[in-house]
Amino acid sequence: MATDRELLRRLDLNLLVAFDVLMDESNVSRAAERMSVGQPAMSASLARLRRFFGDPLLVRQGRSLVPTSRALMLVEPIREALNSIESTLNAGRHFDPLTSTRTFRLMASDYVLLLLLGPLLVHLSDEAPNVRFQIHPLTADHAELIERSQLDLLVYPDELMGENVPLRSSALFTDRIVCAVANDHPEVGEVMTEEQFRTLPCVSFGGSPTDTISDLRFRQLGIDRPVAIRAQSFVVQPLLLPGSRLITPLPERLGRYLIERIDIRLVDPPVPLAPLCEAMFWSPRSDTDPAHQWLRKRLSHAAAQLD
Structure with missing residues (x-):
């Protein structure tokens, strides 16, 4: 047979x-x-x-x-x-970014889009004027979408991806987890106490299909924080802080970008929080695709420039 x-x-x-x-x-x-x-x-x-x-x-x-x-x-x-x-x-394919009309489908958080992908895509407009990019918000089936060739690349914290996922990956950048508060917060001074960290009402990210790095870190520490608001966007979280008692954990790079634009300040958490590592994930079938190799190389270079 x-x-x-x-x-x-x-x-x-x-x-x-x-x-x-x-x-x-x-x-x-x-x-x-x-x-x-x-x-x-x-x-x-x-x-x-x-x-x-x-x-x-x-x-x-x-x-x-x-x-x-x-x-x-x-x-x-x-x-x-x-x-x-x-x-x-x-x-065996040849890829010329100057003449290509390919469309790449990427998935990432608004935090990654704001700090990494947005500036990169502006830069690529000269090198690859006709290449198009579709950026999708995070969904729970991200790994399956890559396996089914419905997604070219995912940028996601490697710690949250899980084990035994049949995808290729490469680290892009790391970021500290800090706390953001209103500039005139009525209780938090230059240093946040552990009691404040544990008890002040919090703005949490609720737009993820899975746990966030912050959720994971707090659970590892056995901390159950009072969540006052669940925002559907990393970028929106700090916008809710001015004039309130709220606090929010967020990636430091995002916080430093926003403190120049809104009335907030950053403080170190009073407990140790391991940093997050954003990585890119793709299907093994894309390993030798010259266009995909070009995109990964540009993304890695852009991430290196963040430092």
Whole structure:
């Protein structure tokens, strides 16, 4: 009997792609939309795949389609085959940023966008005038989006990514966690006490699909702070401080950017908080893509300039 890998050698490349998208979406209409084909064409591809593998692959469960055990066994070898093909094709491509019209899809927090990506993209407007960038806010499925080639690059704290994520990564920059308060805060002087740190009402970031570095650090210290406001933006947090008793933890680089623009000041936390490390993450299939290599190199250079 032929093995799965032997079967894959006999299968049309377009059907491999169709299988990968169908397994990812578990929905014929969405898979058709992603592949820019009509639903009848995608249904025909699914029928061919079912005949080829001798298995229904997707079966109805309630109102949804779910993959069969056989389909789940095929997902990894087919994805590996597609990654290998894509890497081989990318390795032979030439990339000229001056003439390229490529669109890169990036995901990052507004803090990273403000301090790193924004200035970088302005700088690249001369080097790559027709290259476009789509910046997406953080979502919980960021790793899956990269694996499904719906995202080119993610900038995210490496400590929050989790273990066994099949992505490449490279550190970009580190930042201290400090506290920001109103310039005329009625209680906090030049030095914040641990009692103030633990009890003053806090503005916390609530726009992350997972814990933030600040959440993680406080939990590590066994600190349960009173949260008065959950903001959906890192940049908005300090804007809520003037005229209030509120405090907020935030990356020092962001704080130093904002103290020149709003009436706040920075104080060191009274307890040790380990710094955060922002890293970029990408799919292994993009390793040899000259365009992706160019983008990673520019991003690394821009991060180095922050210091």
